[in-house]
Amino acid sequence: MGVSKLPMSVCDDLNRMVRNFWxxxxxxxxKTHWLAWPKILAQKxxxxxxxxxFRLFNQALLARQAWRLLTNPASLCAQVLKARYYPEGRLEDTVFSGNASPTWQGIQHGLELLKNGIVWRVGGGHNIRIWRDRWLPTEPSRQPITQQGTCRLRRVAELLDESGNWRMDLLxxxxxxxxxxxxxxxxxSPRVTDDILTWAPEKNGIFTVRSAYRLAMDERERPLATSTSRAPDGRRAIWKTI
Known part of the structure; x- marks a missing residue:
């Protein structure tokens, strides 16, 4: 599960074994169904x-492989995969082809989850794209809500002066x-020149499978919570959640 994307039928079989036990x-x-399945899956x-x-857990494990490629670009594995699949770009911007190997398809599956949790920490701002990268402290998008329009600014470094302070006039x-x-x-800080890619769900910025799985659960529950809150009986649903 840590290196391959399991077929959905296999994950469903594993889930079925757990349900049959319970x-x-x-x-x-x-047996009596003491708890509904979503309640059994919910975090403690x-x-x-x-x-x-098991579907989400498989994806969280594969996200760890994508994280290693992002944080260790000098490794032999990362260099080989970059030369084969994204020689001119960055991993987080890669458009995956349909004829990729099973291993690369697994990394793609994990990367879909990883993109929802990575965020840039601003140093010099030279590696961070203003309109495409996730670098703001606002959740969940962590991107500007302002439309780019005719603005020609591209990098966060263009928003900083020589002392490392924000150019409020441009903002x-x-x-x-x-x-x-x-x-x-x-x-x-004017002393910090390197932009750092971190994992937002963890305070120390380091990726863990546990936090990735929690993020996957939250991402799956968010559309359901939004649709429920907009329903005519949404107020009751909100109080039930509380």
Whole structure:
């Protein structure tokens, strides 16, 4: 599961084994369903039992492989894969082809989840693209809500002066007030020149499979929570969640 994307049928079989253990029959008698399956899968901190969904767990394990390629670009494995699949670009911008190897398809599957959790820490700003990369402290997109329009600024470094401070005149000219407040809240230093790619779900910025799995669970539940809150009985659903 850590190197290959398992077929969905295999993941569903594993999930079915867990459900049968919890819900199944014994000596021809059907067991009582004490808890619904979503409640069994929910995190313990949210009142669930913390059982694993094998589809999402497989993706979280594969995201670790994509993280290694991002954080260790000088490794032999990363250099070989870059030469084969994205020689002129960056891994997070790669458009995957349909004839990729099974190993690369697994990395692609993990990368889809990884993109939702990575964020740039601003140093000199030379490697961070203003309109495409995730670098703002605002969740969940971590990107400017301002439309680029005719703005010719491309890199975050163009928004900093020689002392490493934000050029507030440029921010107010090209960005909406929420983006201005978000950008100006980022601390910068003239001594720090390297931009660092970090993992937002962890405070130390280092990727873990556990936090990736939690992120996958949250991403799956977010559309459901949004649609439920917009329903006519949404208020009751919100109070039930609380």
């Amino acid at each position: 819900w199944g029959s014994s000596e021809g008698k059907r 901190m949210k009142g669930g039992l913390g059982f694993r969904d 107010r000219r090209h960005f909406l007030p929420p983006d201005v407040n978000s950008i100006s809240s980022i601390r910068t």
